[in-house]
Amino acid sequence: MRPGSICAVAACKLTRQALRLFHRGGTALPGKAARLFDPDILKRVSEGMEIIVVTGTNGKTTTCSMLENALRAGGRESLSNKSGANLLSGVTAELTCNATWTGKPKTHYAVIECDEGALKQVAPLISPKVIIVTNLFRDQLDRYGEVMHTLDEIRKGILASPGSILCLNADDSLTGSLAGDVPNPVVWYGLDTPTGEEKEPVLSDARYCIRCGTEYGYHYHTYAHLGGFFCPKCGYSRPEPDFAVTQIEEMNTAGTRCRVRMSAAPYEMEITVGLPAVYNLYNAMAALCACTAFGLPAEECAASLKTVHSSFGRMENFILGKTSLQMILVKNPAGCSQALEYLSSVKEPCRAVFALNDRTADGHDISWIWDADYEKICSSGILQEILVLGDRAEDMQLRLKYAGADTSRITIVREAREALKWIEASPVPVFAFPNYTSMLELREAVRERTGEKEFWQ
Amino acid sequence: MELRICHLYPEVLNLYGDRGNILCMTRRLEVRGISCSVESVGIGDNPDLTQYDLFFIGGGQDFEQEVLLDDLRGGKGDSIRSAVRDGRTFLCICGGYQMMGHYYQTHDGVRCEFLGAADLYTVGGDRRMIGNYAYALGEESGGSTVVGFENHSGRTYLGEGVKPLGKVLKGFGNNGEDGTEGVRFNNLFGTYSHGPVLPKNPQFADHILKTALTQRYGSAVLEPLDDTMEMLSHYRVLEHYLRLSRS
Known part of the structure; x- marks a missing residue:
């Protein structure tokens, strides 16, 4: 040596x-x-x-x-x-x-x-x-x-x-x-x-x-x-x-x-x-x-x-109070459309969080959300309420509007902690679709609340 | 009233969410009770292009350019040039915008002949011009501010016969040198802006729709829509990312 x-x-x-x-x-x-x-x-x-x-x-x-x-x-x-x-x-x-x-x-x-x-x-x-x-x-x-x-x-x-x-x-x-x-x-x-x-x-x-x-x-x-x-x-x-x-x-x-x-x-x-x-x-x-x-x-x-268990934000399941949360990382149109396809196969009423940041690890160009098939879930009628979150929450909201979502059911927040309150208050299961850094933030907020391990452990 | 939209080469020119522009235009027409059809015209298709009121061309990848140029040489190029000359409305993004010019010259000197429908040309550079940016549209294009995302290494230069679409407020624009962005020639609107450009810039979207409707019907009035969400995302880019104030 x-x-x-x-x-x-x-x-x-x-x-x-x-x-x-x-x-x-x-x-x-x-x-x-x-x-x-x-x-x-x-x-x-x-x-x-x-x-x-x-x-x-x-x-x-x-x-x-x-x-x-x-x-x-x-x-x-x-x-x-x-x-x-x-x-x-x-x-x-x-x-x-x-x-x-x-x-x-x-x-x-x-x-x-x-x-x-x-x-x-x-x-x-x-x-x-x-x-x-x-x-x-x-x-x-x-x-x-x-x-x-x-x-x-x-x-x-x-x-x-x-x-x-x-x-x-x-x-x-x-x-x-x-x-x-x-x-x-x-x-x-x-x-x-x-x-x-x-x-x-x-x-x-x-x-x-x-x-x-x-x-x-x-x-x-x-x-x-x-x-x-x-x-x-x-x-x-x-x-x-x-x-x-x-x-x-x-x-x-x-x-x-x-x-x-x-x-x-x-x-x-x-x-x-x-x-x-x-x-x-x-x-x-x-x-x-x-x-x-x-x-x-x-x-x-x-x-x-x-x-096999889900790993780090990829179809990871959490329980927050009485609400179940599944977190599904989406980073590009193909993966996102597949995740939305999965959501549209869910048979019971549910709520969804769409989180979008545009930091270096995410890629600064967020226009790919227009290539993902949000129309599919907006027309399926299973989403009771929608939360948009993150640095580019406004863009996410606009994408959902043009995908045909009922805009009166969309709530917009910037911070993951605020999102957590919304999730915990949900009487039905919540599915979250964050991109990379917004997943880290959302997961960190969940960790603070549940006392789960830090991600490197 | 009705508007017939032709989406040119959607199977190859579809990078960066540009199809959001089609979604935006159709939606803004439909909520106003104006019927609207979108037809895809791709490689190998040869419909009569004079039947369309508005043409949309997006950005694409280098690999697919050759396939495309072969198809243009097969006659479609002539039809597109005539349509531009006749004042049909075109919205061309990034690669689609460059394609309207005379040529693209790579930085090692290889020249690729393009349509020559508008007096401009593009030279490949070694620096990629990437980021959120904003420009002020010229009066003839409505005069509003546009925010978007540019991502190109080609530097575009305008000839005598055309005007820039707007003046860069922040970012690079056509070439990062002369402060111009995009092109306006007859009713052709060319821009580097992805994003996609129209949803976040509803005034620009309506200006383009109005141009196409006016061209067909002689005049057109578009009733205002609730653009609260559109402007929220517009101002988010303008103020938070570009540190510009609302005009």
């Missing part, structure tokens, strides 16, 4: 402890401190570990949570950056703080969520055994440029880690195209069956063939641009997945029961995913695919999906 590395580990641990004395999460700064002493510290503290990395627009955190749960089910403890600090500094902080003082990893396994743009820095340092790319949708465009640019960034990251097994979503023509550009072995997952209304999406981030520019045909749609795509001209099409949902048996607000086939097994399995909504089925297939690529028994991972 070089002296620089020892200083780096010490700097990381001490910075985090200092920050936590002041009740700060300390998820990125300790990593920055460590890298000052040794820019390659991440490589040293991850030496010999077996690591799964998850990147892509939506589903990173939940997929990580499913993977951790699967590892735990087999008695394997793993590290993760579950607080969501998924840039180089955050990953460095997590792995360095969990190393011994001499920089040796304390756990053998790690599940790392990685930002799409940071993959090219993180992957070569930690040499993951498996990399999952969940999907690609338009996201915070004012920070990352456009969807194709993000795809380029991911490609660079994979090229920097040619030994990793890639788990790709067969139903996504964008991320699926990575397979042809990199030397890595690829395993595919997907949904063999249509979901939802089975209609052409109004907005698609991938309408034209990424190879030849011809409009794709679809055998079926799942959501947004995902589904059984094919290019009628050049023949680029959805590959046959190695792991796929063949039939959805039952889907409700508690989860989904479905049938799954695996190319390596002659029989189908029936599995239950303990989180609702179609996008969590994709996350579950990604986890199953990656665990198997990682060398774990498929049955063990499949069984663990039943007990």
Whole structure:
């Protein structure tokens, strides 16, 4: 161990402890401190570990949570950056703080969520055994440029880690195209069956063939641009997945029961995913695919999906007094429309909170709310009352007005604490749809009230 | 009265919530009892464009531009140029706005020929001009203040034959140099403003609708609507983010 590395580990641990004395999460700064002493510290503290990395627009955190749960089910403890600090500094902080003082990893396994743009820095340092790319949708465009640019960034990251097994979503023509550009072995997952209304999406981030520019045909749609795509001209099409949902048996607000086939097994399995909504089925297939690529028994991972818990603001449930609150993070049109689709499937009367901030972590451009399908829930008639919250609450309110909401039922507040009073006073269940920093604030307000753990614990 | 709206290339030019402009226009017509139809005209479609009163074109991604330019060369470009010349109303946002000009030249010198429907051109820059911004519309466009969100690296320069849509109050506008924003030529309104631009700027929205109705019927009166929520979000950007006072 070089002296620089020892200083780096010490700097990381001490910075985090200092920050936590002041009740700060300390998820990125300790990593920055460590890298000052040794820019390659991440490589040293991850030496010999077996690591799964998850990147892509939506589903990173939940997929990580499913993977951790699967590892735990087999008695394997793993590290993760579950607080969501998924840039180089955050990953460095997590792995360095969990190393011994001499920089040796304390756990053998790690599940790392990685930002799409940071993959090219993180992957070569930690040499993951498996990399999952969940999907690609338009996201915070004012920070990352456009969807194709993000795809380029991911490609660079994979090229920097040619030994990793890639788990790709067969139903996504964008991320699926990575397979042809990199030397890595690829395993595919997907949904063999249509979901939802089975209609052409109004907005698609991938309408034209990424190879030849011809409009794709679809055998079926799942959501947004995902589904059984094919290019009628050049023949680029959805590959046959190695792991796929063949039939959805039952889907409700508690989860989904479905049938799954695996190319390596002659029989189908029936599995239950303990989180609702179609996008969590994709996350579950990604986890199953990656665990198997990682060398774990498929049955063990499949069984663990039943007990997976929601993670940090992603379909997280709280009880406030007599009111139940479910918090669903929404950050981009595809994810938001899917979350609203889920809300519209709720059968009982309920109330909703829509929270919108426009800080750096959210993206300063909030115009994407006009691309999400709020019309669907405004016309469903189940929403008794609506609360809009956050720095851009006025924009949220206006969006709902044009989506057809009854404006006399909309209340507008700026602060999360005020929102909490409104939530607690609700006689019916409340569903909250915050974007990233408004989720942190709302969750912090809930934590203050319920005395729940701070998020890094 | 009725208004026929043509949404040009919605399948490719649909970034940044620009379809909110269509929602806004249809809604503001419908609540006033003016019927309104929206037809999507995309790549490969070739309807008679003279049947429409108002054209909307949004912003898009670089990747899809080639597909689009091929389609324009297939005859639609001529129809669009004639419609602009005949005084049909156009609202063009960002990429759609640039496309109305003569060309786009990348910063390494590659020139991409555009429609040339309005006297302007765009040069690619290495700095992205991003953020909330505001501009004052020219008198011929109603004179109100517009707030929006700009996000472009292209710098647009106007020729002799056209006017800017407005004067930048805060932000970059066309090129970050000359204080102009957008273009006004005949009844073509071009702007860099996403947001989408119309919902938060109801006076501008009504000005565009009135222009299209007047063009078709000779005159038009739009009764005022309750724009309390619209103006709340307008002033939020103007005062809180841009630190400008209400005019």
